[in-house]
Amino acid sequence: MGTATEEIAAKGLLPRPASMVDGVYDGIYEKLMSLEIAPGARIPIDVIARDMNVSQTPVREALSRLEREGLVRKAHLIGYSAAPLLTRKQFDDLYTFRLLLEPEGARLAALRMTPEALALLEAAAADMGHGAAPVDRTSRYSRFARADAHFHDAILQIAGNEVIRSTLFNQHVHLHLFRLMFHTRVTQEALEEHENLLAAFRAGDAPAAQARMSEHIARSRSRLLSAFE
Numbered sequence: 001m002g003t004a005t006e007e008i009a010a011k012g013l014l015p016r017p018a019s020m021v022d023g024v025y026d027g028i029y030e031k032l033m034s035l036e037i038a039p040g041a042r043i044p045i046d047v048i049a050r051d052m053n054v055s056q057t058p059v060r061e062a063l064s065r066l067e068r069e070g071l072v073r074k075a076h077l078i079g080y081s082a083a084p085l086l087t088r089k090q091f092d093d094l095y096t097f098r099l100l101l102e103p104e105g106a107r108l109a110a111l112r113m114t115p116e117a118l119a120l121l122e123a124a125a126a127d128m129g130h131g132a133a134p135v136d137r138t139s140r141y142s143r144f145a146r147a148d149a150h151f152h153d154a155i156l157q158i159a160g161n162e163v164i165r166s167t168l169f170n171q172h173v174h175l176h177l178f179r180l181m182f183h184t185r186v187t188q189e190a191l192e193e194h195e196n197l198l199a200a201f202r203a204g205d206a207p208a209a210q211a212r213m214s215e216h217i218a219r220s221r222s223r224l225l226s227a228f229e
């Protein structure tokens with residue numbers, strides 16, 4: 001177990017040398033998030049390998065990582081396919097679940113906040129705002145989804161309740177929610193809400209952190225709800 005910075009780096013938030021599998025993973029991940037690979041569409045390993053000019057091994061590895069995140073599915077004799085989008089029911093259930101846990105997580109995080117932890121959160125938030133040399137809209141949006149997941153997870157790590165953290169983390173909520181809709185409004189408004197949340201953490205105001213997180217999740221829900229219209 002390394003430092004928190006190393007942990008975040010290991011999850012891909014900070015720049016690090018990209019391995020072959022990482023590159024293949026990112027390529028397929030972006031196509032899934034932008035729906036260039038349609039929900040339910042088959043993902044033939046040989047075709048992907050040929051398109052990306054790599055062997056089948058890194059493609060298999062990338063796909064099994066995506067399967068753990070619930071973005072692709074594997075069926076016996078059929079192989080991999082893109083996971084279906086969330087249904088309206090799953091969407092509602094996820095937000096109810098987030099609203100139960102994350103405001104309390106933010107409150108606990110504010111109570112346990114240290115200057116080091118705050119510096120990490122500020123860095124995570126800044127990373128989301130600028131991104132690492134975003135090449136295009138698709139990449140920027142897909143990276144934002146992941147960076148947002150890391151930001152929220154970092155808050156729950158600071159909160160120190162491992163049951164809350166792992167329960168949310170294992171749902172990969174951000175990837176599934178962001179995949180519903182591809183819109184820059186989603187990212188701009190979220191950045192402002194994150195800034196409000198950071199202000200509460202800076203002030204050491206636990207009730208405010210709880211309230212700002214509640215607002216952020218409720219607003220995120222109404223932004224993404226239009227995906228079902």
Ligand SMILES: [Zn+2]
Binds near residue numbers: 148151152190194216
């Ligand atoms: Zn967020």
